[in-house]
Amino acid sequence: QRPKTAIICGSGLGGLADVLDNKTIFPCEDIPHFPRSTVAGHIGRLVFGDLSGQPCVCMQGRFHYYEGYSVSTVTFPIRVFFLLGVEILIVTNAAGGLNPHFQVGDIMFIRDHISMLGLGGQNPLRGPNDERFGVRFPCMSDAYEQDLLSLAMESAQELGFLSFVREGVYCLQAGPSYETIAECRALHALGGDAVGMSTVPEVIVARHCGLRVLGISLITNKAVMNYNSQEKANHEEVLAGELQLILELGKPLHPNAWVCIPLPS
Numbered sequence: 001q002r003p004k005t006a007i008i009c010g011s012g013l014g015g016l017a018d019v020l021d022n023k024t025i026f027p028c029e030d031i032p033h034f035p036r037s038t039v040a041g042h043i044g045r046l047v048f049g050d051l052s053g054q055p056c057v058c059m060q061g062r063f064h065y066y067e068g069y070s071v072s073t074v075t076f077p078i079r080v081f082f083l084l085g086v087e088i089l090i091v092t093n094a095a096g097g098l099n100p101h102f103q104v105g106d107i108m109f110i111r112d113h114i115s116m117l118g119l120g121g122q123n124p125l126r127g128p129n130d131e132r133f134g135v136r137f138p139c140m141s142d143a144y145e146q147d148l149l150s151l152a153m154e155s156a157q158e159l160g161f162l163s164f165v166r167e168g169v170y171c172l173q174a175g176p177s178y179e180t181i182a183e184c185r186a187l188h189a190l191g192g193d194a195v196g197m198s199t200v201p202e203v204i205v206a207r208h209c210g211l212r213v214l215g216i217s218l219i220t221n222k223a224v225m226n227y228n229s230q231e232k233a234n235h236e237e238v239l240a241g242e243l244q245l246i247l248e249l250g251k252p253l254h255p256n257a258w259v260c261i262p263l264p265s
């Protein structure tokens, strides 16, 4: 059965694919033209299976611009999903919290994004437009679908997760270095609630070809905003994020728990 939903697992969040039933797994290196995953916490394989009885594909490990790939290579899998018949894309990521009210372990449903890469000219749709996928000038004011966001909020409420579920604006910076204190302050002043190095190019390509998008950030660390702080962003802490959330939620974990994934039928 062809998947209707694709889920991209963020840093350290590949465990999400473990909850699929009837799994069929393809390593990315066996798929023609797919990039290779080079980052710790990104296994690099496509896992097909059923989530709550619905056919899904999970990309266990994504590709990033800072790995040396162009933004169009990073987003190649999205077009493959589209051609497979996927209609809904759920993008997840690990992100640093810019909003002072956010805590480590919070889940942020993405309301909107600010792309430092995109504003700087690195848009995955740059170049000749392939009309088979979408229009030359796609709208992005509705990039993150309100209905999916409301559904996600309802699921979070049903699961009793509202105390640590937020909504906010995700900022993309190119990486791989983490932000300076001044950059964190600037991104927050611009309206950013969380910062990371992924997701936005995937969302742009998904919206171009008409996929419905739900974006979810797991706040794995608080961005350092103050020169007196001794905190230092590091990838080990980012990868521990899922563990932190599992501890917070307690066990046994609801199969869809950490992201409250709503799958519209």
Ligand SMILES: O=P(O)(O)O[C@H]1O[C@H](CO)[C@@H](O)[C@H]1O
Pocket: 009, 010, 011, 012, 039, 062, 064, 092, 093, 094, 095, 175, 196, 197, 198, 199, 234, 235, 238
């Ligand atoms: O966005 P994902 O892939 O979840 O990973 C985030 O975590 C890594 C940095 O620790 C960066 O790759 C950043 O983008």
Ligand SMILES: Nc1nc2[nH]cnc2c(=O)[nH]1
Pocket: 094, 095, 096, 097, 173, 175, 177, 178, 179, 195, 196, 197, 220, 221, 222, 223, 233, 238
């Ligand atoms: N850029 C960036 N990416 C992250 N991914 C997880 N945490 C962070 C962070 O603080 N900054």
